[in-house]
Each structure stands twice: as C-alpha cells, then as structure tokens.
Amino acid sequence: LYLRGRHLYQNRGLAQVAQAVELLKQAVALDPDFADAWANLAAANMVKGYNQEQGYAALYRDGKMAALRAIEIDPDNGFAHAVLGLVHVGEFAWEEAMREYDLALRLNPNETNSLLWKGIVLLSLGYADQATAMFKQAERLDPVFTNVQNWLASAYRVKGDVENMRRHINNLHRLDPDFPLSNFISFVPDSGDLDAAEELLRAEDIKSIGTDVLVVAVFSALRDPGRKEVAVKTLLTNENLAEAGDLAPYLWKIGAIDETIANFHQLFERGRGLRATNSLQIFWDDFNRQQLSDPTVTEFFKSIGMVAYWRKHGDPDYCRVDGANVECGDP
Numbered sequence: 001l002y003l004r005g006r007h008l009y010q011n012r013g014l015a016q017v018a019q020a021v022e023l024l025k026q027a028v029a030l031d032p033d034f035a036d037a038w039a040n041l042a043a044a045n046m047v048k049g050y051n052q053e054q055g056y057a058a059l060y061r062d063g064k065m066a067a068l069r070a071i072e073i074d075p076d077n078g079f080a081h082a083v084l085g086l087v088h089v090g091e092f093a094w095e096e097a098m099r100e101y102d103l104a105l106r107l108n109p110n111e112t113n114s115l116l117w118k119g120i121v122l123l124s125l126g127y128a129d130q131a132t133a134m135f136k137q138a139e140r141l142d143p144v145f146t147n148v149q150n151w152l153a154s155a156y157r158v159k160g161d162v163e164n165m166r167r168h169i170n171n172l173h174r175l176d177p178d179f180p181l182s183n184f185i186s187f188v189p190d191s192g193d194l195d196a197a198e199e200l201l202r203a204e205d206i207k208s209i210g211t212d213v214l215v216v217a218v219f220s221a222l223r224d225p226g227r228k229e230v231a232v233k234t235l236l237t238n239e240n241l242a243e244a245g246d247l248a249p250y251l252w253k254i255g256a257i258d259e260t261i262a263n264f265h266q267l268f269e270r271g272r273g274l275r276a277t278n279s280l281q282i283f284w285d286d287f288n289r290q291q292l293s294d295p296t297v298t299e300f301f302k303s304i305g306m307v308a309y310w311r312k313h314g315d316p317d318y319c320r321v322d323g324a325n326v327e328c329g330d331p
Contacts, residue, residue, distance in 0.1 A: 126316025160286030
C-alpha cells in the first residue's frame with residue numbers, strides 16, 4: 001500500500017494523488033507507527049489540497065497533522081520536515097520554511113521533493129539562479145519526475161532562456177501529455193508566434209475550465225494594449241472564470257499591476273497562501289520585468305515579508321535592497 005501510494009503521489013495528477021491519499025490512509029491504519037507512510041500521506045494531502053477548489057483547508061490541516069505524526073515517530077524523517085516547510089510557505093513564513101527544507105535535505109540529501117520545494121521557494125523569492133541549481137540537482141536524481149521538468153521550464157522562463165524552457169516543456173509533455181501547459185503563457189511574447197500560442201492555450205483552457213474566454217481576453221490585450229481595460233473586466237467578472245481563482249499570471253501579463261496584487265490578496269484571504277506563493281514567480285518574468293519598478297509592487301513585497309528575507313539573506317536576482325530603499329528591475 002505504501003509503495004503504491006508513494007508511486008501515485010510522485011506521479012502527481014489529480015486522480016493519482018487522490019488515490020495515493022486513500023492507499024496511504026490504509027497503510028497507516030495497518031501500521032500506525034510507519035513514519036514514511038505518514039510523511040507521504042502528509043505530502044499527498046497537501047498536494048491534493050493545493051489542486052482542489054473545495055475542501056482544501058481540511059486537507060492542509062490533515063497534511064500538517066500527518067507530518068507531525070511522522071516526526072513524532074521519527075524526528076529524523078526528512079520528508080516530513082519538508083512537508084512542514086510547505087505549511088510554512090503557505091503562511092509566508094519564509095525563514096521557518098527554509099529552516100525545515102534545509103533540515104530535510106541534511107537528513108536526506110537525495111529526496112527530490114525536498115529539493116523541488118526548496119527550489120520553488122527560491123524562485124518565488126526571486127533567486128532564479130539558486131532555484132535552477134536546486135531543480136537541476138533534483139533532475140539528476142530523478143530525470144522522469146514531471147514536476148521537476150515543469151519547474152525547470154518555469155525557471156528558464158524567468159531567466160528569459162526560451163531555448164532551455166522549450167526543451168523542458170518538451171520533456172514534460174513527453175513524460176505526461178496531459179500535463180497542463182497554461183503556466184507558460186509568459187513565454188508567449190518571447191516566442192513571437194501569438195497565433196500558435198493562443199491555439200495551444202485555448203485547447204488547454206477549454207480542457208481545464210471549459211471555456212476559452214480567458215485566452216481570448218488576454219490575447220486581445222497582448223495584440224492591442226488599448227483593449228487592456230476590457231480584458232481586465234472580462235477576467236474579473238466572467239462567471240466561468242470564478243472557479244479559476246488564480247488570475248494573477250494573466251493580469252500581470254497584460255500589465256494590470258493593481259489587479260494582480262489584489263488577486264494575490266484575495267488568494268491569501270481565502271486560505272490559498274500556498275498557491276499564491278507558488279505564483280509569485282510571475283513577478284520575475286523576463287518579458288514583464290519593467291513592471292517591477294512600480295512602487296505598488298515593492299510595497300507588496302514588503303507586506304508579505306520578502307524584503308525582510310532579502311535583507312537577511314542577500315539581494316534576489318532582480319531587486320536591490322539598500323536600507324529602507326528597494327529597487328527592482330533588470331540588474
């Protein structure tokens with residue numbers, strides 16, 4: 001049960017993670033002192049909650065409790081500490097999250113999920129080069145881990161390296177043809193082929209949310225900035241998009257800075273902190289980097305503790321902190 005649950009969890013996918021949760025529940029029922037089963041159940045609950053629009057709060061709670069149970073049985077269970085790192089990330093507790101990830105990797109340097117999750121936080125905080133190194137280490141350990149390929153593509157997107165981004169997207173699609181690619185809307189202007197990109201993302205959105213209204217709105221504004229206001233109104237008021245929730249990447253892409261930040265705050269208020277922090281990567285995208293100079297953006301970074309983290313651990317790749325002054329944009 002444990003091995004089947006672990007395998008399904010590692011493959012991700014909504015149906016697979018849901019099956020993993022049930023199998024791992026059976027495993028800990030048969031052996032309540034099986035720390036690794038509790039740790040994997042914790043992770044599966046967290047990932048399942050991340051991808052659900054309903055019932056996620058209970059899954060996050062169950063994930064945290066399962067991680068604490070694993071640590072109670074075995075304080076040196078690195079994977080359980082990594083899951084606690086996820087919990088802290090969802091609360092914007094950057095220091096605590098990094099402390100758990102570092103402990104997890106000291107206890108088990110070869111745990112690819114721990115490497116992946118630490119890399120995601122580094123990318124969210126703006127340390128694209130450090131994040132890329134972390135993802136590459138995970139890839140060396142597990143070349144067929146689909147989500148590692150996903151995040152390597154994201155890191156290269158941030159860095160403006162379209163060639164390497166495409167290489168990892170191709171790897172991802174080869175490993176899992178059904179993996180959603182809408183996350184890579186940010187490469188669209190760099191690719192120079194709006195028509196092909198729109199066709200790809202239309203198919204993705206019809207499959208995932210049942211409508212192409214999001215893609216039509218975004219691409220109309222990308223082609224004609226004068227349509228930005230109409231596009232923003234469509235994104236924020238269309239009933240079909242209400243379930244999509246995380247509209248920040250699309251709002252940021254068309255230059256709707258205030259609305260992007262408001263969307264992040266809405267996610268926080270709904271208890272979707274983990275999803276919101278994973279989406280912070282959009283701020284660092286190569287194509288939109290000039291928007292970082294907007295004072296609203298730096299104030300937002302201060303409000304969620306990112307600037308305080310930078311002061312202690314060094315400037316991220318695209319911001320510079322000098323006393324009370326924070327300047328963001330290209331180096």
